[in-house]
Amino acid sequence: MHPTDGPPQHEFYLMCDDLDSQLGEFRAKGVEITRPVSEERWGKLTAIRLPSGAELPLYEPLHPLAHSL
Numbered sequence: 001m002h003p004t005d006g007p008p009q010h011e012f013y014l015m016c017d018d019l020d021s022q023l024g025e026f027r028a029k030g031v032e033i034t035r036p037v038s039e040e041r042w043g044k045l046t047a048i049r050l051p052s053g054a055e056l057p058l059y060e061p062l063h064p065l066a067h068s069l
Contacts, residue, residue, distance in 0.1 A: 012056070019044045019060035 016022045023033060023046065032049035035057075043061040050056050 014056060014058045016058060016060055019046065019058060022058065 019037065023037070026033065026048060033046060034049050034055050035045070035047040037044050037046045040059075042063055043059045045057065045059045047055040047057045
């Protein structure tokens with residue numbers, strides 16, 4: 001959860017420890033990767049296609065707190 005200065009909103013991301021490995025598993029199962037992996041200041045980001053057609057973002061965090069969860 002992150003604070004916002006604007007109106008309340010929500011976004012849902014799945015966090016993983018090793019994004020490259022997870023994407024390999026998804027590809028082997030035929031899951032569509034909808035965005036190329038991008039390097040953000042807070043981690044690696046991509047998305048997959050859900051059966052409904054919607055996208056679900058995935059990321060591998062770089063911030064130290066994530067590794068202690």
